[in-house]
Amino acid sequence: MPSHKSEDYKITAVKYFLENKSSYVNTCKIFKCSERSLKRWIEKYKTQYNITRTNRPAISYKITQEQVKDALQLLKENEQITMNELQYQLQKKHKTLDISQQHLGTILRENNKTRKRTRHSHFPIIRYKKPIFKQTELSKFYSGISKHPINKIISIDETAIRPVMMNEYSRCELGKRCVFKTNDTFMFRKYTLLVAISNTKCIGWTMFEKGAMNKERFVEFMKEYIFRKYKDHLIVMDNAGGHRNKYVWDAITESGNQYLHSVPYTPITNPIEAFFNQVKHYLKQNKSVLRYNELNKSVENAIAKVKPENYNNYFNYAYDKEQFKLPSIRSTRRRTLKKYKKG
Structure with a gap:
């Protein structure tokens, strides 16, 4: 059995205890749990009517929210900025920031910013001395x-x-x-x-x-x-x-x-x-x-x-664009944004 019991498992144990007026010892013997855990489940069930496990969200303490925001802003201003230059600009503004280029790249990826091959698109606004609109x-x-x-x-x-x-x-x-x-x-x-x-x-x-x-x-x-x-x-x-x-x-x-x-x-x-x-x-x-x-x-x-x-x-x-029109599908590679400590 895993160390963490499922929500259904806990509710079944609580209901068995309450409906059969069983003792803590007998109930724990049947459901293989500690008396302390059973008491906690019963108290939670009586107050909240559920036993949903609450987990503390993970928070990254290596870099702050403000520093991540600045990194994303620098990337927005210049999409071709290198990790070396991005690290230099961040450390220039945030003197206490101690982070490697590899870690910085990981943070950008966690914010769904990926490295891609750059394409060039050009269209002039003046052609043959006349304005032109694409x-x-x-x-x-x-x-x-x-x-x-x-x-x-x-x-x-x-x-x-x-x-x-x-x-x-x-x-x-x-x-x-x-x-x-x-x-x-x-x-x-x-x-x-x-x-x-x-x-x-x-x-x-x-x-x-x-x-x-x-x-x-x-x-x-x-x-x-x-x-x-x-x-x-x-x-x-x-x-x-x-x-x-x-x-x-x-x-x-x-x-x-x-x-x-x-x-x-x-x-x-x-x-x-x-x-x-x-x-x-x-x-x-x-x-x-x-x-x-x-x-x-x-x-x-x-x-x-x-x-x-x-x-x-x-x-x-x-x-014939209609024949080749593909539905827009949200990328499955997008990551859920992490939480960062406040500065």
């Missing part, structure tokens, strides 16, 4: 998208490809750094990969060995892979100089198609960005510094691994 631009863009079925939309864009690429995170032995070593300076070269996709497949792609993207190359690519086979389609492209010009607009219009530029600095409005992420994921699995022909073959193999359902998901995620 929500207005998104409304215009999705209004244009809604006029076309998803299977009549083509997404096109270019991206930079290096002879060798690596993931930002790795796993290795505890206490050692993960170092990706190379000895071939060819790795610093860049190639331009131009791709067009629909919601079912990759329509076409090419990788330029020399030179950057320009309007002539862009139109030549569309003539080869899009204009001959596709009519009355909406071509979604970004706002790069090689895309946003009259030469490109006229070529698309004359081909019997329409065009729409994605919202600037908002990659989610162009499905091909998700495609590039998946292709580069496969390319990063290579550990060698590849020459152009080898890299070209590696890109071909990576694109072949992208499944039709992946293309469909890219477009649905970008343009």
Whole structure:
């Protein structure tokens, strides 16, 4: 039997004692408890009509409420503050505070502040010398998208490809750094990969060995892979100089198609960005510094691994938000806030 009896167990013992007018000795012998405990249960039951165990809440005495509040405020002011700087700022204000960086990190975690990978989001307030508002631009863009079925939309864009690429995170032995070593300076070269996709497949792609993207190359690519086979389609492209010009607009219009530029600095409005992420994921699995022909073959193999359902998901995620709407669920990893001593 555990040292602490359950509430039901205690009430049963008390009721047995009161209803049967039994002695303390006999009741304690049956329920295996001390007479002192039984007397305490009976007194509590008569006054409160229950025997609920009351526990004293745990209180952290290493740091005060005011110090925790200051730590959270410093974190709110600068989310990228390091533990070293946070410790220094707290000890500068609270001279008697003696706490390690590890303990400080634990306190932040107990207050549901966790370390995450930082993402950068940028959207200008002035563009082409005119005010610009993100929500207005998104409304215009999705209004244009809604006029076309998803299977009549083509997404096109270019991206930079290096002879060798690596993931930002790795796993290795505890206490050692993960170092990706190379000895071939060819790795610093860049190639331009131009791709067009629909919601079912990759329509076409090419990788330029020399030179950057320009309007002539862009139109030549569309003539080869899009204009001959596709009519009355909406071509979604970004706002790069090689895309946003009259030469490109006229070529698309004359081909019997329409065009729409994605919202600037908002990659989610162009499905091909998700495609590039998946292709580069496969390319990063290579550990060698590849020459152009080898890299070209590696890109071909990576694109072949992208499944039709992946293309469909890219477009649905970008343009059919209702299908991908997920209910907001409170994280099960959130912790109940601790109590700290008053300063």
